[in-house]
Amino acid sequence: MSAYIPVIGLEIHAELLTKSKVFCTCSAEFGGDKNTRCCPVCSGMPGTLPIINQTAVEYAVKAGFALGCGINKFSVFDRKNYFYPDLPKAYQISQLNLPLCINGLVPIEYEENGEKKTKNIRINRIHLEEDAGKLIHDDLNGVSLADYNRCGIPLIEIVTEPDIGSAEEAKAFVEKISLLLQYAGVCDCKMEQGSLRCDVNISIMKPTDTEFGTRAEIKNLNSIKAIGRAIDFEIYRQGKLLDMGKRVVQETRRFDDNRGETKSMRSKEDAHDYRYFPEPDILQVNFTDEDLDAIRAKLPEMPYERLERYLKNGLSETDAKIIVNQKILSDFFDAAVKAYNNPKSVCNFLIGEMMRRINLGEVSLENLPFTAEQFAKLVEMADTDKVSKNDAKSVFRTMCEKGGDPEEIAKAEGLLISNDTGKVAEVIEKVLAANEKAVAQYTGGDQKVFGFLMGQCTKELKGVCTPKVIKEELEKKLKSL
Amino acid sequence: MDLEMVRYLSQLGKLSFTDDELKKAAEDMTSIIEIMDTIKEIDIVYDPLKDNHNVYLGGLRKDEAMDSFPTEKILKNAVNSENCFVVPKVVE
Amino acid sequence: MDITSLKIRDMREMLDKKEVSAKELADAYLERINNVDGKLESYITVTADEAHAAAEKAQQAIDKGEASALTGIPLAIKDNICTDGVKTTCASKMLEDFVPPYNATVMEKLNAADIVMLGKTSMDEFAMGGSTQTSAFKKTKNPYDLGRVPGGSSGGSAAAVSASLCAAALGSDTGGSIRQPASFCGVTGLKPTYGRVSRYGLVAFASSLDQIGPIAKDAHDCAIILNAISGYDYHDGTSAKRDVPDFTEKIGQSISGMKIAIPKEFYAEGIDADVREAVEKAAKWYESQGAVLVDCSMPSLKYAVAAYYLIASAEASSNLSRYDGIKYGHRSEKGDSYNDLICNSRSEGFGDEVKRRILLGNYALSSGYYDAYYGKAMALKQRIREEYESIFQKCDIILTPTAPTVAYGVNENISDPAKMYQADICTVTVNIASLPAISTPCGYDSKGMPIGMSIIGRHWDEASIIQAADAYEKQFERVPAKI
Incomplete structure (x- = not known):
C-alpha cells in the first residue's frame, strides 16, 4: 500500500x-x-x-x-x-x-x-x-x-x-x-x-x-x-x-x-x-x-492564562497542564487554593491522592462529595501536622466515601494531633522513669538508645503529638538530666 | 423550461405531479420565466450593506426563559402519540 | 338609513350615545351577511357566537364610559391572520381545519380595544393572486358586478367592506393585496410602511414584503384602525421601534403647496384609458386645490414585476415548506415514507398557483441560478428604493393608478398566470421599497365599475397620504355597490 x-x-x-x-x-x-x-x-x-x-x-x-x-x-x-x-x-x-x-x-x-x-x-x-x-x-x-x-x-x-x-x-x-x-x-x-x-x-x-x-x-x-x-x-x-x-x-x-x-x-x-x-x-x-470590547472584557481567564499563573505559583509544567486541561479540575484547584493559599501543596495532594481516587473510579469530578474548601482544609491539616501525612490519606478516603469535614473525620478516627506539650512532658517523664537503664546509657554517651526511647514515647503519644515535637521535647528533657 | 428542470424543482419543493401536470407546469413556467428574464438586461449587483437597518447587539432580545406552551396546544392540530408528532418511520 | 352603511366614527357616536347597542350593531351585520354573503361569498368563517360575546364585553366598556375608538365596531379579518381558537385557513385546503393556538399581535390589539370580530374573510390561497379566485373555499365576487372578481388577494375583506358586511376589515398586502381589491371594490385600503404593523401571526407569504393594513369605507376610518394596530412588537424583530403618531392628525389640513409626483411610467401603455383618465382627473383636482404636480420618472419600473415575483416567490417557497401535514394541516392518506407522505400532503393541499410560486421560488434560489435571478432581483430592489428616494427629495407624495384595469370577469386571465403577474405593475414597487400607500376610489368606468388611485408616501408618513386621500374623498361622490 x-x-x-x-x-x-x-x-x-x-x-x-x-x-x-x-x-x-x-x-x-x-x-x-x-x-x-x-x-x-x-x-x-x-x-x-x-x-x-x-x-x-x-x-x-x-x-x-x-x-x-x-x-x-x-x-x-x-x-x-x-x-x-x-x-x-x-x-x-x-x-x-x-x-x-x-x-x-x-x-x-x-x-x-x-x-x-x-x-x-x-x-x-x-x-x-x-x-x-x-x-x-x-x-x-x-x-x-x-x-x-x-x-x-x-x-x-x-x-x-x-x-x-x-x-x-x-x-x-x-x-x-x-x-x-x-x-x-x-x-x-x-x-x-x-x-x-x-x-x-x-x-x-x-x-x-x-x-x-x-x-x-x-x-x-x-x-x-x-x-x-x-x-x-x-x-x-x-x-x-x-x-x-x-x-x-x-x-x-x-x-x-x-x-x-x-x-x-x-x-x-x-x-x-x-x-x-x-x-x-x-x-x-x-x-x-x-460592543466588541465589552464582550472581550467578559471573556474569563483562558487556559493558557491559567497555565501561566500556575507556573508562576511554582507548579511544575506537567502538573499545571494536567490541572488546566480539565476546567472542572482547574476550577476546583482554584477554589481550594483560595481557601488555603499553598498552591504547590494543594497541587501535590490533588494530583497524587485525588486524581488517584478519580482514576480508580471511586469518585468523579462532576459529583465530588466534598467541597474544595474541605479539601483545602485537609491539605492544610497535613501541612501543619494536625494529621500525619499518612493519616491524611486515610481521612481523604473517608471524605471520598461519605463526604464531610476533614477535622471531624480525623477526630472521629482518632487521627487528630493535638501537640499538647503538657501531656508530652508527662509521658516523657513516665517513659524515662520506666527505662532508667536506657537513660543512664544515654547520659553516659551512648546516643544510640535515643531511638529506643523515642519509640517508646511515640507509642504512648500516638494521635496526640507529632514525632517532631516528641523529638524536640525528648531531647530537651534528656539534656537537662 | 424543460421537464427535467420542472421535475427537479418539484423535488426541491416536495411536490409530486402527474406527467400531464408536469407538462402544464413546464408551459406555465416557460411563460413566467420569460417575464423574469427581463431583469437579465440590467447589470447591477446586490449590496447587503445597503440593507442594514442599524440594529446593534444591545437592541436584541434579552436572554430570559419564559413558560413554554402546553404540550396539548402544540400538538392539537397534529396526528400525535406519546406527546410527540407522528412521522412515518425515518431510516437514516 | 341602514346602520351597516355608516362609517366607523358615526357608529362610534351612536354607540356612545346609546342610540344603538353593540349587539344590535353586530346583529345588523350578521343579518346582512346571512342575506347577502350567499352570493358574494366574502366570508370563509362567520363567528356569530364569538361576535355576540365580544359585543357584550364591548357594551360593558361602553356603559362604563371606557370605550376606545373601535369598541363595539364589527370588523372582518382576512383569513391569513391567526385567531386563537378560530379556524385560519389561508383559503387553502392545506389549512382547512387549522385552528391556531395563539392570536396574531394585531388580534391581541383589536381584542384589547373590544372590537367585534364578525368572521374571517376569503382571499387568494396563501395570499397569492389578485382575484380571490384561487381560494379553495369561497371565490368571492365583486359587489358591483357579481360576474366580476373583487380583486385580491384580500378580495373577501374588500368585498365585505364594499357590500357593508362589516364596518371595516383587515387585509394584508405583499404586492398590492390590499390596494388592488380596494380599488376593484370601490373602497379605501391602506398598506402601511413595512415595520409599522407587527406581522406576528400573519401567515407568511413573502416576509420582507408582507404588511397588514385596513380596508375601510374611507381614509379616515383606515386611520382609526391603523391607530389601533400599529407599533413595535416584541414578537416581530422587523417591526419598528418608533413612535406611532395619531394617523388622523393631518386630516382636514390644507393640501395647498403639497408636491405630488406623477411618474410617467405608471401612466404609460398597458394602463386602460378609463383608468388613466380618472387618475389624471384626480391629479388635476389636487392641482386646483393648490397642490403642485411634478413630472418624474421611475426607469426601473419595467423590471419591477420580475423583481417582485422572484423575491416574493423565493421567500414563499421557503415559508410554505413548513406545510408537510405532520404538525398541522392537510395530511395525505397516502404515503408510507416521510418523503411520500409530505409530497402527497403538499400536492393535495396546495392549489396550482401556490405550486407555481413554489417552483418559481425554488428556481430563483437554486444553485446555478441564484445570482441571475434572486441576487439580481435583490439588487433591483435596492435600485427601485433609490429611485423612490430621489422622487421623494422633490415631492411629498406620489399619485398613480392602483391597477391597470377595473375589475375583470371571473373567468378572465386565470388561465394565463404570466398575464396575471403583469397586472401587478402599479402596486409591487411600494412593497419592494417598504413604502406606505393608500388606494381610494377616483371614478367609475362606463359600466359603473370603480377605479382606484394610489397615493404613495414617504417611509412612516402614513399621515400625509391619509390627509391627501381624505381631501379627495370629501368632494368625491361615491356610488355604493347595490347588493
Missing part, C-alpha cells in the same frame, strides 16, 4: 449555555418531557417569527475571541432550506456569507509516535444557528416520533480549514476546542449529551498530488474516541479504494461505533441544494467597537 496524506477538516457544533432558545423564549435547558419546551415559534406554527437572543450572539462572539477569530461587525442570517421531520420550519436559520466570526487560529499539542508535537489549526468561520429536534424511532409501530424540545437551542458551528492531518491531531483539536469553549463559559461540551458534536470531512492524497482527493463527510460523531476511530477507518477505507484503482465517492457517511466502521448513509433522494437566502425575518446584527 502506498502512503497517502490525509486531509481533514472538522465542523464542530456546540450548544450555547443560554437560558432561553435562540429565537424564542422557551427554556434552552437540556432534557425535559417530550414537547414541553415548545411554543408556536420553535414548533414552526404558521405566522410565527424568530426573535434573536442577545446572549446567544454574545456567546458566539465570545467563542470567536476564544478561538482567535476576527468578528464581522455586520453579520447576516440566512435560511438553509431542507425537509426533515426534526426541522419544523423546513429551514434552519443559519449564516452563510457573513458569519459572526472568521479566520481564527487554534494551537494544538499532541503526541505522535511518542513524540510531542505542536501545530496551528486555522478556523475558517464560526456562525450561529439553531438546533433541530429529536426523532425517537418506534420500531414496534413502525413510526418515528418527533420531539421539538431541542428545536431552537442555540448552536455555533465551528468550521476549520483542512489543516488536520491525522486522527491524533483531530482528537487533540476537538479536546482543545472543548476546553476553550468551557473556559469561555459558552458551552458545557458534554459530548455524551450532544452539546458538542463533530462532523469530519476527510480525503486522502498522494504526496505528489497537487489537488485534494474526493472527500467523504462523516456525520455526528459524539465522542473523542469515535472521532479518532472513524478517521482511522476512513483513511484505511479510502486508501484501499485508491490502491485498487477505484474512486472515492463524495457522500455522507455514518460511523457505526460497534463495528468501528463508517457506512454510507442511504443517500437522500434530493440533491443537496439548500437554496440559502438572507433570512427576511431577522435584521442584520451590527457591533460597535465598544
Whole structure:
C-alpha cells in the first residue's frame, strides 16, 4: 500500500449555555418531557417569527475571541432550506456569507509516535444557528416520533480549514476546542449529551498530488474516541479504494461505533441544494467597537492564562497542564487554593491522592462529595501536622466515601494531633522513669538508645503529638538530666 | 423550461405531479420565466450593506426563559402519540 | 338609513350615545351577511357566537364610559391572520381545519380595544393572486358586478367592506393585496410602511414584503384602525421601534403647496384609458386645490414585476415548506415514507398557483441560478428604493393608478398566470421599497365599475397620504355597490 496524506477538516457544533432558545423564549435547558419546551415559534406554527437572543450572539462572539477569530461587525442570517421531520420550519436559520466570526487560529499539542508535537489549526468561520429536534424511532409501530424540545437551542458551528492531518491531531483539536469553549463559559461540551458534536470531512492524497482527493463527510460523531476511530477507518477505507484503482465517492457517511466502521448513509433522494437566502425575518446584527470590547472584557481567564499563573505559583509544567486541561479540575484547584493559599501543596495532594481516587473510579469530578474548601482544609491539616501525612490519606478516603469535614473525620478516627506539650512532658517523664537503664546509657554517651526511647514515647503519644515535637521535647528533657 | 428542470424543482419543493401536470407546469413556467428574464438586461449587483437597518447587539432580545406552551396546544392540530408528532418511520 | 352603511366614527357616536347597542350593531351585520354573503361569498368563517360575546364585553366598556375608538365596531379579518381558537385557513385546503393556538399581535390589539370580530374573510390561497379566485373555499365576487372578481388577494375583506358586511376589515398586502381589491371594490385600503404593523401571526407569504393594513369605507376610518394596530412588537424583530403618531392628525389640513409626483411610467401603455383618465382627473383636482404636480420618472419600473415575483416567490417557497401535514394541516392518506407522505400532503393541499410560486421560488434560489435571478432581483430592489428616494427629495407624495384595469370577469386571465403577474405593475414597487400607500376610489368606468388611485408616501408618513386621500374623498361622490 502506498502512503497517502490525509486531509481533514472538522465542523464542530456546540450548544450555547443560554437560558432561553435562540429565537424564542422557551427554556434552552437540556432534557425535559417530550414537547414541553415548545411554543408556536420553535414548533414552526404558521405566522410565527424568530426573535434573536442577545446572549446567544454574545456567546458566539465570545467563542470567536476564544478561538482567535476576527468578528464581522455586520453579520447576516440566512435560511438553509431542507425537509426533515426534526426541522419544523423546513429551514434552519443559519449564516452563510457573513458569519459572526472568521479566520481564527487554534494551537494544538499532541503526541505522535511518542513524540510531542505542536501545530496551528486555522478556523475558517464560526456562525450561529439553531438546533433541530429529536426523532425517537418506534420500531414496534413502525413510526418515528418527533420531539421539538431541542428545536431552537442555540448552536455555533465551528468550521476549520483542512489543516488536520491525522486522527491524533483531530482528537487533540476537538479536546482543545472543548476546553476553550468551557473556559469561555459558552458551552458545557458534554459530548455524551450532544452539546458538542463533530462532523469530519476527510480525503486522502498522494504526496505528489497537487489537488485534494474526493472527500467523504462523516456525520455526528459524539465522542473523542469515535472521532479518532472513524478517521482511522476512513483513511484505511479510502486508501484501499485508491490502491485498487477505484474512486472515492463524495457522500455522507455514518460511523457505526460497534463495528468501528463508517457506512454510507442511504443517500437522500434530493440533491443537496439548500437554496440559502438572507433570512427576511431577522435584521442584520451590527457591533460597535465598544460592543466588541465589552464582550472581550467578559471573556474569563483562558487556559493558557491559567497555565501561566500556575507556573508562576511554582507548579511544575506537567502538573499545571494536567490541572488546566480539565476546567472542572482547574476550577476546583482554584477554589481550594483560595481557601488555603499553598498552591504547590494543594497541587501535590490533588494530583497524587485525588486524581488517584478519580482514576480508580471511586469518585468523579462532576459529583465530588466534598467541597474544595474541605479539601483545602485537609491539605492544610497535613501541612501543619494536625494529621500525619499518612493519616491524611486515610481521612481523604473517608471524605471520598461519605463526604464531610476533614477535622471531624480525623477526630472521629482518632487521627487528630493535638501537640499538647503538657501531656508530652508527662509521658516523657513516665517513659524515662520506666527505662532508667536506657537513660543512664544515654547520659553516659551512648546516643544510640535515643531511638529506643523515642519509640517508646511515640507509642504512648500516638494521635496526640507529632514525632517532631516528641523529638524536640525528648531531647530537651534528656539534656537537662 | 424543460421537464427535467420542472421535475427537479418539484423535488426541491416536495411536490409530486402527474406527467400531464408536469407538462402544464413546464408551459406555465416557460411563460413566467420569460417575464423574469427581463431583469437579465440590467447589470447591477446586490449590496447587503445597503440593507442594514442599524440594529446593534444591545437592541436584541434579552436572554430570559419564559413558560413554554402546553404540550396539548402544540400538538392539537397534529396526528400525535406519546406527546410527540407522528412521522412515518425515518431510516437514516 | 341602514346602520351597516355608516362609517366607523358615526357608529362610534351612536354607540356612545346609546342610540344603538353593540349587539344590535353586530346583529345588523350578521343579518346582512346571512342575506347577502350567499352570493358574494366574502366570508370563509362567520363567528356569530364569538361576535355576540365580544359585543357584550364591548357594551360593558361602553356603559362604563371606557370605550376606545373601535369598541363595539364589527370588523372582518382576512383569513391569513391567526385567531386563537378560530379556524385560519389561508383559503387553502392545506389549512382547512387549522385552528391556531395563539392570536396574531394585531388580534391581541383589536381584542384589547373590544372590537367585534364578525368572521374571517376569503382571499387568494396563501395570499397569492389578485382575484380571490384561487381560494379553495369561497371565490368571492365583486359587489358591483357579481360576474366580476373583487380583486385580491384580500378580495373577501374588500368585498365585505364594499357590500357593508362589516364596518371595516383587515387585509394584508405583499404586492398590492390590499390596494388592488380596494380599488376593484370601490373602497379605501391602506398598506402601511413595512415595520409599522407587527406581522406576528400573519401567515407568511413573502416576509420582507408582507404588511397588514385596513380596508375601510374611507381614509379616515383606515386611520382609526391603523391607530389601533400599529407599533413595535416584541414578537416581530422587523417591526419598528418608533413612535406611532395619531394617523388622523393631518386630516382636514390644507393640501395647498403639497408636491405630488406623477411618474410617467405608471401612466404609460398597458394602463386602460378609463383608468388613466380618472387618475389624471384626480391629479388635476389636487392641482386646483393648490397642490403642485411634478413630472418624474421611475426607469426601473419595467423590471419591477420580475423583481417582485422572484423575491416574493423565493421567500414563499421557503415559508410554505413548513406545510408537510405532520404538525398541522392537510395530511395525505397516502404515503408510507416521510418523503411520500409530505409530497402527497403538499400536492393535495396546495392549489396550482401556490405550486407555481413554489417552483418559481425554488428556481430563483437554486444553485446555478441564484445570482441571475434572486441576487439580481435583490439588487433591483435596492435600485427601485433609490429611485423612490430621489422622487421623494422633490415631492411629498406620489399619485398613480392602483391597477391597470377595473375589475375583470371571473373567468378572465386565470388561465394565463404570466398575464396575471403583469397586472401587478402599479402596486409591487411600494412593497419592494417598504413604502406606505393608500388606494381610494377616483371614478367609475362606463359600466359603473370603480377605479382606484394610489397615493404613495414617504417611509412612516402614513399621515400625509391619509390627509391627501381624505381631501379627495370629501368632494368625491361615491356610488355604493347595490347588493
